[in-house]
Amino acid sequence: MSSAEVAVQVFRSLENEDLRVLTIIEAAMGKHEFVSKEQIAKYTKFSPRETDFRLSRLNKFGLIYQIRRPYVGYTMNYAGYDCLAINAFVKAGVLEAFGKPLGVGKEADVYDALNPKGEAIAIKFHRLGRISFRQTTRKRGYATERASWLFQSRLAAEKEFHALKLVFPHKVAVPEPISQNRHVIAMSMIEGAELAEWKEIRKPEKILKEILRNVRRAYLKAGVIHADLSEYNVILKPDMHILIIDWPQYVTKKHPNAQQLLTRDVRNVLKYFRRKYKLQTRLKDVLDYVSGTAKLAA
Numbered sequence: 001m002s003s004a005e006v007a008v009q010v011f012r013s014l015e016n017e018d019l020r021v022l023t024i025i026e027a028a029m030g031k032h033e034f035v036s037k038e039q040i041a042k043y044t045k046f047s048p049r050e051t052d053f054r055l056s057r058l059n060k061f062g063l064i065y066q067i068r069r070p071y072v073g074y075t076m077n078y079a080g081y082d083c084l085a086i087n088a089f090v091k092a093g094v095l096e097a098f099g100k101p102l103g104v105g106k107e108a109d110v111y112d113a114l115n116p117k118g119e120a121i122a123i124k125f126h127r128l129g130r131i132s133f134r135q136t137t138r139k140r141g142y143a144t145e146r147a148s149w150l151f152q153s154r155l156a157a158e159k160e161f162h163a164l165k166l167v168f169p170h171k172v173a174v175p176e177p178i179s180q181n182r183h184v185i186a187m188s189m190i191e192g193a194e195l196a197e198w199k200e201i202r203k204p205e206k207i208l209k210e211i212l213r214n215v216r217r218a219y220l221k222a223g224v225i226h227a228d229l230s231e232y233n234v235i236l237k238p239d240m241h242i243l244i245i246d247w248p249q250y251v252t253k254k255h256p257n258a259q260q261l262l263t264r265d266v267r268n269v270l271k272y273f274r275r276k277y278k279l280q281t282r283l284k285d286v287l288d289y290v291s292g293t294a295k296l297a298a
Contacts, residue, residue, distance in 0.1 A: 004109035004125045007082030008098045010061040014083060020044050021054045022063065022084055025076045029148065034073030078127050081150050085125075085184035094179045094186050095123065102190060107156075108246070112189065120189040121178060126153040126160070126248070153183035156248040161185050163224060163247035170221035173214045173242050190245065192237035195272070201236070204277040209296065210242050211269055216290040218244075219262065223253045229265035231272040263287060 024043045028035040041051040055074060058064045063080035067073050089095035099112040102122060109125040128149055157180055164177035164187065176188035201207055211234060218224045226233075226247060233246040251261055266286050273279040288294035 002101075002104055002109055003078035003127070004082055004104075004111065005101070006062050006079040007086060008111065010063070010079075011083050011086050013061070014087075017044075017046070017050070017054055018057055019084070019087055021046075021051075021058060022076060022080050025064065025074055026081070026084060029075060029150075032073075033148075034067050034071075034075050037072050037074070040074065076150070078125075078150070078153075081153075081182060082125055082184070085182040088181040089123075089179065089184070089186060092179065092181075095121075098123070110190065113186075122175060122187050122190045124157075124160075124185045124187065126157040126183040126185070128152045128156060150183065157183045157185050159250070160246070160248040163250040166224050167218045167222045167247075170217055172218045172222065172244070173210070174244055174247070190235060190243060192235045192243070194232050195234040195236050195242075196231040198236055201240075201277070203240075204273055204279060207236065207240070207242065208269070208273050208279060208281075211244070212266075212286060212290060212296065214242070214244055215262075215265060215269075216292065219253065219290055220292045225251050225253070225255070225258055225262045226265050227251050227261040230268040234269075262290065266290060 021040060021044055024040055025035050028039055028043070032039075037051060037055065040046075040055070041048055044051065044054075046054065055064070055066075058080065059066055061079075062077075063083060064074050064076055086095065093116055095113055096116045096118075097114045099114070102110040102112050104110075107126065107128055109127065111123045111125075113121050113123045115121050161177055161180035164174055164185075167174055168176055175190055178186040178188065180186070195207075215226070215229070218226065226244065226249070228246065228249040229244070233244065235243040235245055237243060251258055255261070263283070267283060270279075270281055270283060270286060273281075285294065286296070289296040
């Protein structure tokens with residue numbers, strides 16, 4: 001069971017006092033990897049007995065870890081962090097109920113959900129899982145050696161949410177950004193499957209052109225480059241239109257490696273359509289198109 005599944009299952013059982021303890025642990029984790037029971041009691045203003053009771057509940061729910069040496073201390077895991085973000089969305093009137101998982105990956109869990117109006121939305125839990133630290137820092141410039149995994153995931157969510165807010169007003173085919181709290185993003189519903197999961201597409205040329213139009217629009221209108229584009233983060237919807245997802249690695253046109261990253265995005269897309277559908281398109285022609293210096297051949 002993923003940590004998001006744990007959080008979704010136990011959230012309704014949490015009481016305000018439980019959430020207060022989680023909030024205190026979260027705040028103290030900025031300075032201490034493990035927070036002592038005495039600190040938790042001090043800042044919650046709970047009695048030792050109440051503190052023990054709340055910590056026992058949170059531990060039973062699987063939201064915190066405990067150590068006993070050299071002192072009794074506690075730290076929050078992803079499920080606990082998930083619960084704090086869920087609580088913030090509920091209080092803000094963004095989220096009412098969860099549905100089924102839409103996708104579980106190495107760096108994110110995505111669920112369908114309902115807002116208080118009964119409208120379908122998607123909730124994305126960023127988690128820069130236990131991949132190697134070297135890989136994380138190499139791929140993501142905002143990851144620092146001292147940052148915790150929770151904090152890195154929060155930065156990833158903040159960056160992706162900002163990217164969506166930049167490109168969505170320019171009609172780039174992305175989910176509509178609704179809200180962000182900690183490491184979690186609320187966005188419009190995501191329907192369909194990754195391009196890589198489709199066994200066959202009837203009109204691959206049309207899909208390729210739609211992807212390239214959106215890469216061009218993001219670049220020319222919003223000044224944004226996805227920087228990790230491939231068949232794994234293009235969603236093909238039931239209506240056979242696309243959504244481009246997973247933007248935490250985006251860069252702007254001013255980035256020193258902007259052209260290199262734009263070229264890599266385009267090359268990845270062309271390589272997929274060449275391999276799967278035998279579509280032959282010159283990389284230079286497509287780069288000229290997405291950068292606004294030429295039209296795309298029919």
